[in-house]
């Protein structure tokens with residue numbers, strides 16, 4: 110029994126222990142269930158957190174990427190910023206430099222402002238001074254013009270009283286083919302008050318020869334300037350004077366250039382075309398005052414002591430060797446000169462005369478010498494007769510303008526002529542030496558003046574003999590090889606200049622009988 114009790118006690122113990130164990134098992138089950146619930150919750154939590162972690166990871170990745178981008182951008186911006194900083198510092202330097210320059214310029218401006226003011230003040234002073242000088246200059250110029258006018262008037266009066274032949278000397282420029290002298294200049298032109306424009310000095314073999322004329326034209330003087338000096342003289346032909354202008358000088362010294370000019374170069378036209386233009390212009394300008402003019406032209410040449418009519422339409426017979434017309438010069442009892450059979454043409458304009466001059470130039474005898482291939486070997490005489498009437502004042506004037514281009518004056522040895530050319534040179538020399546004989550006989554007031562010794566002097570008798578206004582151009586070549594000829598020409602001209610030949614007289618109110626040079 111004891112065993113049973115013991116077994117029962119043991120059974121009870123075991124049941125209690127089983128119950129205990131069941132209870133523990135239940136507790137443990139509920140704990141497991143609770144733990145399972147907790148685990149489930151933890152799992153959910155873990156999943157949520159995982160997903161949160163994934164999201165955060167993705168965000169992080171994005172952030173990382175953006176950070177990288179930002180880093181690149183930052184680098185580039187940093188570079189740009191550095192660049193800009195560099196530029197800005199450069200600009201700053203420039204600005205500084207400009208500011209410095211500005212400051213200097215401002216300083217200078219201030220200084221120049223001061224000096225402008227000073228200059229302006231000085232300028233006003235100077236302006237006043239210049240105005241005063243200008244006024245005095247105008248005054249002096251006026252006095253000078255008045256003085257010159259008076260001088261010319263007195264000069265004219267003296268010349269009229271003395272009855273001189275006036276002499277103008279013209280030296281031409283050296284031509285291209287002439288030697289530019291190595292021995293120094295042959296001619297010089299003193300510039301002192303008294304001598305200026307009137308004196309020419311020639312140096313030969315160390316000796317100086319001085320000559321004074323009414324005017325000396327240096328090589329640079331233009332045709333226009335020469336004409337200005339004779340225009341008054343030309344004008345006096347319209348006022349009723351007999352005017353005679355002739356050119357004297359050796360071959361090639363510029364006689365034809367002075368009288369006719371260079372063909373085809375209007376600005377270089379000579380005294381003859383310029384004189385005619387002036388005469389026809391004055392004729393027009395005097396019309397409103399009632400003046401009417403008639404003009405006639407004749408042109409002749411004296412070649413080998415024979416007269417040729419340069420306007421005759423019938424010159425062939427004499428050129429063929431058969432004798433042509435015998436033109437004879439006659440002075441009638443009342444002093445008029447007549448050349449028989451000479452063609453006289455009425456002219457109305459300078460153009461008409463230019464045409465006739467051109468025709469005459471073609472008809473002239475032209476020969477060749479060693480000195481000038483186109484040398485004119487004859488004396489050329491152009492005559493314009495002027496007859497003017499003013500019906501409103503009942504005045505009449507009768508003037509004559511003679512323009513003469515003489516043949517070359519060189520000596521025989523110089524011209525190198527032979528045969529026909531020698532005959533020409535001898536004839537030219539004869540007539541030119543007759544011209545000097547006449548002039549010197551007049552100068553010495555000899556009873557007999559050998560006008561008849563040559564055709565030239567006989568034709569020009571009225572001009573040379575007294576009552577005309579006569580001007581001689583002595584043309585000079587500057588070529589050193591012509592120095593002896595130049596000296597001869599200057600000596601001749603200066604003796605001519607000293608001659609007293611008479612007093613020019615005006616031919617007015619139809620006193621034609623007074624005229625001694627008129628080919629009517």
Ligand SMILES: Nc1ncnc2c1ncn2[C@@H]1O[C@H](COP(=O)(O)OP(=O)(O)OP(=O)(O)O)[C@@H](O)[C@H]1O
Pocket residue numbers: 280281282284328358359360361362363364365366367371481483484485486515516517518584
């Ligand atoms: N003042 C000048 N200015 C420029 N050239 C000039 C001048 N004078 C003359 N001449 C030139 O000199 C050369 C000779 O001149 P020109 O024919 O007029 O001489 P000339 O004395 O008439 O000779 P000739 O006795 O042979 O007729 C020409 O070629 C001419 O154009």
